[in-house]
Amino acid sequence: MSYRIAIDIGTTNIEYKLYDYKPQTGFRKELSGLCSKNCNSRFGADVMTRIAKAAEGNLAVMTAELRAQLKKDITALVNLGGLRPDAVIDCIAIAANTTMVHILMGYDCSSLGTFPFTPVDLGPINTNAAALGFEGMDCDIFIFPGLSAFVGGDIVSGMSYINSFITVPSVYLFLDLGTNAEMVLMSPDNIFTTSAAAGPAFETCAYGKASVVIDALADMRFKGIIDETGLMSDEYFDTGIEHMGINFSQKKIRDFQMAKSAIRTGIDILVAESGVNVPEIEKIFIAGTFGQNLNIDHAIYIGMLPSFARDLSSALGNSSLKGASLNVLSPGFGTAQSSSATGILNGSASSSQKNIREINLANHPDFNSMYIANMNL
Numbered sequence: 001m002s003y004r005i006a007i008d009i010g011t012t013n014i015e016y017k018l019y020d021y022k023p024q025t026g027f028r029k030e031l032s033g034l035c036s037k038n039c040n041s042r043f044g045a046d047v048m049t050r051i052a053k054a055a056e057g058n059l060a061v062m063t064a065e066l067r068a069q070l071k072k073d074i075t076a077l078v079n080l081g082g083l084r085p086d087a088v089i090d091c092i093a094i095a096a097n098t099t100m101v102h103i104l105m106g107y108d109c110s111s112l113g114t115f116p117f118t119p120v121d122l123g124p125i126n127t128n129a130a131a132l133g134f135e136g137m138d139c140d141i142f143i144f145p146g147l148s149a150f151v152g153g154d155i156v157s158g159m160s161y162i163n164s165f166i167t168v169p170s171v172y173l174f175l176d177l178g179t180n181a182e183m184v185l186m187s188p189d190n191i192f193t194t195s196a197a198a199g200p201a202f203e204t205c206a207y208g209k210a211s212v213v214i215d216a217l218a219d220m221r222f223k224g225i226i227d228e229t230g231l232m233s234d235e236y237f238d239t240g241i242e243h244m245g246i247n248f249s250q251k252k253i254r255d256f257q258m259a260k261s262a263i264r265t266g267i268d269i270l271v272a273e274s275g276v277n278v279p280e281i282e283k284i285f286i287a288g289t290f291g292q293n294l295n296i297d298h299a300i301y302i303g304m305l306p307s308f309a310r311d312l313s314s315a316l317g318n319s320s321l322k323g324a325s326l327n328v329l330s331p332g333f334g335t336a337q338s339s340s341a342t343g344i345l346n347g348s349a350s351s352s353q354k355n356i357r358e359i360n361l362a363n364h365p366d367f368n369s370m371y372i373a374n375m376n377l
Contacts, residue, residue, distance in 0.1 A: 011099075236248075
């Protein structure tokens with residue numbers, strides 16, 4: 001019997017899938033799934049805060065705690081799957097953002113926090129359970145490569161999932177909108193990437209389901225409870241309002257405005273810098289629980305998404321975990337993987353190597369003016 005595990009280490013949550021897999025026949029069956037809060041959250045809600053905490057001397061503790069959580073959660077996952085404690089897990093695939101990979105591996109994070117934001121290593125990592133301190137386990141572990149300091153292996157994994165069902169070269173936007181909003185524009189020959197610090201405003205653990213937040217903001221704007229600048233009417237300015245099950249204060253509305261402005265500005269600059277004409281964009285894929293129930297019309301109404309998103313958008317769910325699952329259930333996964341992110345990405349989409357260009361929003365000359373303009377609802 002062969003069992004394999006896919007893991008997505010998110011900034012806020014860690015998700016797992018356990019599979020029964022027989023490579024000889026192609027048989028695959030999901031046995032269990034698990035989601036737990038990332039223990040590193042106590043060191044900050046976003047990656048920049050965690051980078052700073054790691055640089056202050058907390059890295060060893062952060063690494064040890066993260067590895068201990070993974071081992072504990074894997075044990076729980078196996079139990080949920082009805083397996084014996086001595087069941088053999090032969091391969092684990094891990095997709096994570098660059099910061100979480102650095103923390104998991106114990107890499108120095110300090111260079112991630114200052115320009116030019118240089119990772120210690122963006123390549124794929126082939127390791128094993130013993131090297132990560134998973135006592136009692138003997139299996140290969142593959143960690144997805146990243147594209148940049150802020151567009152990591154979780155995005156590469158998600159894009160490999162997308163490329164598994166896109167059979168011809170195409171132009172698409174891929175938006176992973178969470179604490180760190182990571183965005184990719186893929187064309188047949190190029191990959192343009194950027195990221196924006198959206199903060200925790202749209203995280204489900206912060207203020208309820210993110211999609212409901214968008215619906216509520218759109219409804220309050222439509223009813224005049226807030227104006228186009230986000231200012232609450234006098235009736236609610238001091239006390240706030242509960243709307244659609246969410247408690248809104250003026251500060252929370254400003255938090256949402258900053259998050260959605262960062263996302264929209266990132267999209268606008270990414271498309272502009274790519275040189276791709278809007279009519280050329282064939283699809284927009286939105287990853288995570290954020291996109292699962294997102295009302296696109298409401299997101300456009302409050303200015304979070306551009307108008308061309310109306311007929312192009314599709315929700316992917318947790319594309320990082322889906323990509324990790326897709327790959328870990330491939331024959332020879334792990335040591336046989338390509339030595340580059342583009343090698344993984346090109347598997348289904350194109351036989352040629354793609355050029356990767358990262359766009360740094362903070363250094364873009366139009367970012368501040370566009371960010372301010374996109375604050376309006």
